[in-house]
Amino acid sequence: MTAPVDLAKPTGERQDGVRAARMSYVERAELSLALADHKPLASLGLNPDPLQQLAAALSTxxxxxxxxxxxxxxxxxxxxxxxxxxxxxLLARSRRRGPSAYGERLTGGLGGGGAWGSVTAAWSGGKASGAGHDRLPRMTDLRDGVGKFDPAAGAVFAVQLLLRTEASHPQAALACMHRLLAVFATTSGENYFKAHRPRTRRAVARFDHRFASGEFAPRRRQWLTVPEVAGFLKPPTAKCNASSVVRSGGLVPPAPADLPVYAGQRDLVPLGAVIYPDGRERIGAMKVKDLLFALGLGKSGHGKTELGLVQCIALAHNDYGTWFLDPHGEAWARAKPYLAHPHIQSRVWEINLADAEPDQMVVSWNPLSMEGRKPSDVQQVIRTVVEGIAAAQDWGDHAPRARTVLARTAQALALLNLKAVGASHPEMQCTVFQIRSWLTDEDWRKALLPHLPKSVQEYWRTTFPKLPADAVPTVTYVMDRLDTSPALQAFFGCPQSGYDVRAAMDTRRVVFVCPSGSEADALVSCLLIHDLHRAGLSRQDTPRDERETFWGWGDELTALDSSSKGFLAAIAEQLRKYEVRFSGLTQMALRLSAITRQALLQNQSLLSTCAADYDEAAFVARRWNGHVTPETITQLPKYHYLMSITLNGRPTPPFRVRGLSVEEVFAHYNNPDGIPDLDEAIDSNLRRRPVSEILARLEVLDDEVLAHFTGRRPQAAGIDPTTRLD
Structure with missing residues (x-):
């Protein structure tokens, strides 16, 4: 369909009385029905979407x-x-014309035919009036007479349709107008639209007035039914795939009307920006008492870690203890300026295993340390070391001999450490590196055996010598791997621990743990996760009302799960009663072990996902009982989530959340100038020492331990064996 359009004179914008350089050309057209308005346009369906061509035209x-x-x-x-x-x-006009069929007139006259006769026959029980012969009413005559205005057609609207295009070149404006006219040419049926352009200056002014003000004054009467206009009034469907269409992202239930609003309250945990029923966006939150365990899923780089970091900082500033396992160290670097405040820096711990420069200040952790422990705690220490190393090495039930040797070694060293602590020399305790010395240095072991109970000595003197030679390397392989990293040597090689997760729980510490990135990460993570589980269980010695709530986050949960071998599931299943809460963040729930995935989903009170692959999205959508589709999840924009929570003891349907960055939520906490003071506070909090000092002491620790128990002098000079941590 071609139609005349108006090429208006160029208009210029004036600024300070000077004509702007950019010229504007305008095309105007009004569409009206070409034929009588009772003749219908084509009824447009949904496939293809009528808006497809319009969206394509506007996208250019x-x-x-x-x-x-x-x-x-x-x-x-x-x-x-x-x-x-x-x-x-219309019926009267049809009566004057008489009935017709296939374009031919049938019978006419007032009495015996026509649509009017059909109607009167219907009113009189099927008998035509005034003619003397019977005639059945012809409903086709009625429909032909009134056309689309049949009583069954539904609502009818008067329509005014105006098109206007503008461009800096006249041909561009004209081409755009032709594209719009082509869109409405698709409505042609028994009737069609015809374009009319304003020809005079007055007509142009009249058009522009109607266009700008919304005044309804079409050039002629044109009534349209719902089927004729519905295709242009509905939202775009999935069949409308033009790039210029803004997608809603799928149907998602609204946020709960009683969702708390976060403004820094101690009893709330922030979730992100949520649109409330009044249409305003606020920071939504859930209650601390409702958040026990959480699982965050979705693609890398879409904001999972940022969500955990926002929650961790919020809870830390509200005087809760937190523990954040950050494999890459990125979260700690972002959190540091927001924790550099006097009221919180005395509680901050940093365990960063990526730095190993000689003068780098580091903290140490001795899993075999007996400081602050009783003789009955020896069994716990043995279990921590054996289960952590066995899980990291994936021994399972296939290495009973290695597990036995390791357990007996840990027992012997823990008992020696208990004696050293009892003698007020905790600096003479053995570390995990002495496991290798105990198993490979027979003279060293024999010299220390008399200081152990006879039942322990019996195993090493009668049973151990009968084991095959390959039993020892299976156990010492772990220490050989730790020896490849100076950072790990410094972390595990000091007799006295600065890191104690049980103390962190009880004293509300803010802990960030950043593994080294070495091949021993699995071992380190497994030991840390198991230690967190052990420390949580040990809180049974504290009355329930005296247990401080402690929050943990595990980023890259899939990697942690593969190394922790069931401890994550145990945390989710057992630690709620001991006031330990845990949130896991991972890209793929389907890659978690079945036991961990089931435990987290069974006990989660917050489930969130950002955009994900279809299989992952389908897995999550099934947990939400059809409230959302997998397609809705796969199309989520970056830093947007779907989230369901426990609110007032009941699970909510999923709702939309826009992720907020640390900078948006805690701009008032940002204090980069306080980082040097924070580093000094961490040195004091953890009693950190230089890497070079710890490694030098580790080189002679075997001799010093031997000298302490047997009276022999250390072989290395220049090292004071009585040096203790302050």
Missing amino acids: VRTETGERADVVLDLVPVRERRLVRRRRR
Whole structure:
């Protein structure tokens, strides 16, 4: 369909009385029905979507160069009594013409035929009036008479349809107008739209006034039914795939009306930006008492870690203890300026295993340390070391001999450490590196055996010598791996521990743990996760009302799960009663072990996901009982989540959350100038020492331990064996 359009004179913008350089050309057109309005346009279905061509036409408009295209469709409902009068006039006109079929007139006259005769026959029980012969009413005559205004057609609207395009070049404006006209040419049926352009200056002014003000004054009466206009009034469907269409992202239930609003309250945990029922966006939150365990899923780089970091900082500032396992160290670097405040820095711990410069200040952890422990705690120490190393090495039930040797070695060293602590020399305790010395240095072991109970000595003197030679390397392989990293040597090689997760729980410490990135990460993570589980269980010695709530986060949960071998599931299943909460963050729930995935999903009170692969999205969507589709999850924008929580003891349907960065939520906490003071506070909090000092002491620790128990002098000079940590 071609139609005349108006090429207006160029208009310029004036700024301070000077004509702007950019010229604007405008095309105007009004569409009206070419034939009588009772003849229908084509009824457009949903496939293909009628908006597809319109969206494609508008997608070519280059707004950056000043182009613009507008389609104004004004609708005014037609009152029923006007519609009835219109039908009567159409029926009267049909009566004057007489009935027809296939374009040929049949019979006419007032009495015996026509649509009017059909109607009167229907009213009189099927008998035609005034003619003397019977005639069945012809409903086709009625439909032909009133056309689309049949009483069954539904609502009818008066329509005004205005098109306007604007560009800096006349041909561009004209081309855009032709594309819009082509869109409405698809509605052609028994009737069609015809374009009319304003020809005079007055007509142009009249058009622009209606366009700008919304005044309803079409050039002629044109009434359209719902099927004729519905295709342009509905939202785009999935069949409309033009790039210019803004997607809603799928159907998602609204956020709960009683969702708390976060403003720094101690009893709330922030979730992100949520649109509330009044249409305003606020920071949504859930209650501390409702958040026990959480699982965050979705693609890398879409904000899972940021969500955990926001929650960790919020809870730390509200005087809760937190523990964040950050494999890459990125979260700690972002959190540091927001924790550099006097009221919180005395509680901050940093365990960073990535730095190993000689003068680097580091903290140490001795899993075999007996400081602050009783003789009955020896069994716990043995279990921590054996289960942690066995799980990291994936021994399972297939290495009973190695587990036995390791358990007996840990027992012997823990008992020696208990004696050293009892003698007020905790600096003479053995570390995990002495496991290798105990198993490979027979003279060293024999010299220390007399200081152990006879039942322990019996195993090493009678049973151990009978074991095959390959039993020892299986155990010492772990220490050989730790020896490849100076950072890990410093972390595990000091007799006295600065890191104690049980103390962190009880004293509300803010702990960030950053593994080294070495091949021994699995071992380190496994030991740390197991230690967290052990420390949580040990709180049974504290009355319930005296247990401080402690929050843990595990980033890259899939890697942690593969190394922790069931401890994550145990945390989710057992530690709630001991006031330990845990949140796991991972890209793929399907890669978690079945036992960990089931434990977290069974006990989770917060489940969130950002965009994910279809299989992962389908897995999550099934947990939400059809409230959302997998397609909705796969199309989530970056830093947006779907989230369901426990609210007032009941699970909510999933709702949309826009992720907030640390900078957005805690801009008032940002204090980069306080980082040097924070580092000094951490040195004091953890009694950190230089890497070079710890490694030098580790080189002679075997001799010093031997000298302490047997009286022999250390072989290395220049090292004071009585040096203790302050």
